[in-house]
Amino acid sequence: xxxxxxxxxxxxxxxxxxxxxxxxxxxxxxxxxxxxxxxxxxxxxxxxxxxxxxxxxxxxxxxxxxxxxxxxxxxxxxxxxxxxxxxxxxxxxxxxxxxxxxxxxxxxxxxxxxxxxxxxxxxxxxxxxxxxxxxxxxxxxxxxxxxxxxxxxxxxxxxxxxxxxxxxxxxxxxxxxxxxxxxxxxxxxxxxxxxxxxxxxxxxxxxxxxxxxxxxxxxxxxxxxxxxxxxxxxxxxxxxxxxxxxxxxxxxxxxxxxxxxxxxxxxxxxxxxxxxxxxxxxxxxxxx
Amino acid sequence: xxxxxxxxxxxxxxxxxxxxxxxxxxxxxxxxxxxxxxxxxxxxxxxxxxxxxxxxxxxxxxxxxxxxxxxxxxxxxxxxxxxxxxxxxxxxxxxxxxxxxxxxxxxxxxxxxxxxxxxxxxxxxxx
Numbered sequence: 001x002x003x004x005x006x007x008x009x010x011x012x013x014x015x016x017x018x019x020x021x022x023x024x025x026x027x028x029x030x031x032x033x034x035x036x037x038x039x040x041x042x043x044x045x046x047x048x049x050x051x052x053x054x055x056x057x058x059x060x061x062x063x064x065x066x067x068x069x070x071x072x073x074x075x076x077x078x079x080x081x082x083x084x085x086x087x088x089x090x091x092x093x094x095x096x097x098x099x100x101x102x103x104x105x106x107x108x109x110x111x112x113x114x115x116x117x118x119x120x121x122x123x124x125x126x127x128x129x130x131x132x133x134x135x136x137x138x139x140x141x142x143x144x145x146x147x148x149x150x151x152x153x154x155x156x157x158x159x160x161x162x163x164x165x166x167x168x169x170x171x172x173x174x175x176x177x178x179x180x181x182x183x184x185x186x187x188x189x190x191x192x193x194x195x196x197x198x199x200x201x202x203x204x205x206x207x208x209x210x211x212x213x214x215x216x217x218x219x220x221x222x223x224x225x226x227x228x229x230x231x232x233x234x235x236x237x238x239x240x241x242x243x244x245x246x247x248x249x250x251x252x253x254x255x256x257x258x259x260x261x262x263x264x265x266x267x268x269x270x271x272x273x274x275x276x277x278x279x280x281x282x283x284x285x286x287x288x
Numbered sequence: 289x290x291x292x293x294x295x296x297x298x299x300x301x302x303x304x305x306x307x308x309x310x311x312x313x314x315x316x317x318x319x320x321x322x323x324x325x326x327x328x329x330x331x332x333x334x335x336x337x338x339x340x341x342x343x344x345x346x347x348x349x350x351x352x353x354x355x356x357x358x359x360x361x362x363x364x365x366x367x368x369x370x371x372x373x374x375x376x377x378x379x380x381x382x383x384x385x386x387x388x389x390x391x392x393x394x395x396x397x398x399x400x401x402x403x404x405x406x407x408x409x410x411x412x413x414x415x
Binding site: 007052055056059060062063064066067069071073074077078080081084085088146216217220221223224225228232234235237238239241242245 | 309315320321329331335365373379394398399410
């Protein structure tokens with residue numbers, strides 16, 4: 001199997017993925033997998049390499065978040081018990097699917113993420129809806145109070161305490177989060193973040209920190225299954241690991257200095273273009 | 289029976305222990321990423337000098353060890369990747385030791401299940 005991707009192209013792809021990933025809060029996989037696939041790398045190799053680079057990125061961000069006590073470790077460990085089997089199932093499925101099918105499925109995921117990222121107005125809940133929600137939450141909370149957490153938020157200079165709701169829903173959806181992550185070589189934050197923040201009522205800062213921890217266990221499991229199936233390309237994954245790490249470090253430093261909304265729109269357009277190109281590739285429009 | 293002051297002191301003590309665990313995990317992750325970075329970078333630097341073997345090859349454990357001894361770039365990069373992949377296992381081992389020390393039975397069971405799953409993934413992938 002030929003591997004003639006220039007090391008500088010790999011480094012540039014990883015750097016851009018790390019930079020944009022850190023600035024936009026998405027996993028670099030949404031950039032790495034389509035770019036490597038369009039450069040001619042078989043999609044399973046692209047996904048395996050992407051997962052390995054995400055482990056590096058997740059380890060770096062988790063080391064910072066957990067030092068600042070933002071990560072809810074108990075919640076992360078609990079959700080990992082279903083994420084890991086989900087990740088194994090996703091990687092197993094992806095390694096057995098024909099590359100064309102996986103490419104078309106990935107292009108559909110890119111379209112979904114592009115739609116998800118576009119900014120929109122959220123409907124505010126009425127007072128009655130908020131009251132009803134509060135009473136349901138209070139009744140069901142007592143049995144899983146051990147998952148509750150707190151962290152110091154420097155933005156408001158206060159200790160934020162929170163309760164975790166619906167852990168069973170979290171466990172079930174985490175299985176699918178792990179599956180999506182491993183199947184497509186993406187972080188899985190696209191599933192984990194809305195579930196923890198919207199359904200489990202974890203504050204967004206604790207959600208992002210805990211999601212980083214979940215990426216560690218999920219992407220590690222997925223990577224190992226890809227390695228087992230022979231989809232490890234060290235000369236691709238190595239440069240990606242380094243460049244994603246450097247890009248993510250820079251991205252986290254400059255994130256607050258750039259106009260994120262413009263970036264989000266540009267990134268969403270990039271995802272749509274990549275989705276179209278990958279669908280065309282998967283459907284053999286360009287030929288083999 | 290605990291008084292209000294005892295409860296507050298116990299809570300503060302638990303918070304301090306939890307923070308110590310968080311710091312230990314953070315140090316382990318940073319040390320692991322830094323080591324992997326150096327190993328992979330060394331491998332990449334050595335590619336023009338000592339390149340050999342297929343760039344897509346998956347190495348056996350014995351070939352990996354022999355490759356490391358002869359500073360083979362492919363073996364170095366693979367070893368760096370393995371260091372990255374071991375990090376989640378290290379995190380859960382550190383957490384397990386902490387929960388065993390404070391006798392938190394629920395978390396000991398959770399960590400045990402996770403460790404078993406992660407170690408099985410490693411065995412499945414590498415052996």
